[in-house]
Amino acid sequence: EIVLAVDGLGKTYPNGTEAVKGVSFDLRRGEIHAIVGENGAGKSTVMKMLYGLEQPTTGRIAVAGQQVRLTTPQDAIDLHIGLVHQHMMLLESLSVAENIALGAEPVRGPFLDRAKMNREVAEVAATYGMNIDPAATVARLAVGQKQRIEILKVLYKGARILLLDEPTAVLTPQETRDLFKAIRGLTELGMTVVFITHKLVEVKEVADRVTVMRDGQVTGRVEPRDVTVAK
Numbered sequence: 530e531i532v533l534a535v536d537g538l539g540k541t542y543p544n545g546t547e548a549v550k551g552v553s554f555d556l557r558r559g560e561i562h563a564i565v566g567e568n569g570a571g572k573s574t575v576m577k578m579l580y581g582l583e584q585p586t587t588g589r590i591a592v593a594g595q596q597v598r599l600t601t602p603q604d605a606i607d608l609h610i611g612l613v614h615q616h617m618m619l620l621e622s623l624s625v626a627e628n629i630a631l632g633a634e635p636v637r638g639p640f641l642d643r644a645k646m647n648r649e650v651a652e653v654a655a656t657y658g659m660n661i662d663p664a665a666t667v668a669r670l671a672v673g674q675k676q677r678i679e680i681l682k683v684l685y686k687g688a689r690i691l692l693l694d695e696p697t698a699v700l701t702p703q704e705t706r707d708l709f710k711a712i713r714g715l716t717e718l719g720m721t722v723v724f725i726t727h728k729l730v731e732v733k734e735v736a737d738r739v740t741v742m743r744d745g746q747v748t749g750r751v752e753p754r755d756v757t758v759a760k
């Protein structure tokens with residue numbers, strides 16, 4: 530089942546930079562799909578177009594077989610697409626549950642009862658196999674835990690397709706393994722994950738499918754087992 534398809538997608542920025550040129554790929558339900566490429570390959574631009582942060586110059590995006598226009602992040606959220614940023618976007622002085630509830634306000638409405646909010650956030654976390662303390666202050670958490678909260682925030686808004694922007698950039702090797710275990714668990718629950726990276730070794734370890742980008746174009750599609758990593 531193809532949950533999202535990109536066909537001939539292109540983006541030329543106002544300054545004339547052709548960041549993305551005729552990119553096509555699809556996401557299958559329940560897969561972990563890596564988009565790999567060096568800096569400047571156009572990976573972030575593709576992600577931004579999938580989240581309504583940039584408008585394509587050419588090409589089409591289809592979600593569940595229907596062509597869509599993603600004009601703003603809200604359009605993406607409405608289609609159950611969520612973006613997890615490379616830079617943590619959490620409010621450090623607030624609790625885990627407050628961050629998650631605040632992020633979901635446009636979708637779920639304001640939370641008035643703190644105990645209820647904590648309970649509900651913990652319940653949702655548990656359904657995704659995440660063991661969290663909803664009352665913990667975000668500033669006290671390790672970076673890997675913060676990222677887990679970011680992912681939960683996106684899930685709580687109803688995302689079923691998760692876009693991860695360089696998710697391992699600031700993680701230790703152990704945190705990276707924990708992250709990949711967590712996202713594998715999510716795909717087993719029917720989520721689809723696409724992440725961008727320039728680290729080939731990660732792709733080999735975790736991805737079900739790989740799209741390789743260079744100079745704004747797709748230059749290859751490989752099975753992770755065929756990825757060779759120079760030692």
Ligand code: ADP
Nearest residue numbers: 542544546548567568569570571572573574575
């Ligand atoms: P990657 O994520 O693979 O590093 P990007 O999508 O960030 O690639 O960038 C692709 C190309 O587009 C690069 O040449 C980059 O400098 C350029 N670019 C990115 N954002 C903008 C922008 N807002 N305006 C102009 N050029 C941009």
Ligand code: ADP
Nearest residue numbers: 573577580582601602612614615616618694695
């Ligand atoms: P980077 O290119 O370093 O990975 P980000 O992807 O975090 O940076 O953000 C790229 C740009 O998109 C920034 O200018 C940021 O302000 C904007 N942006 C990020 N998230 C949102 C959002 N949810 N709504 C509107 N703009 C956003």
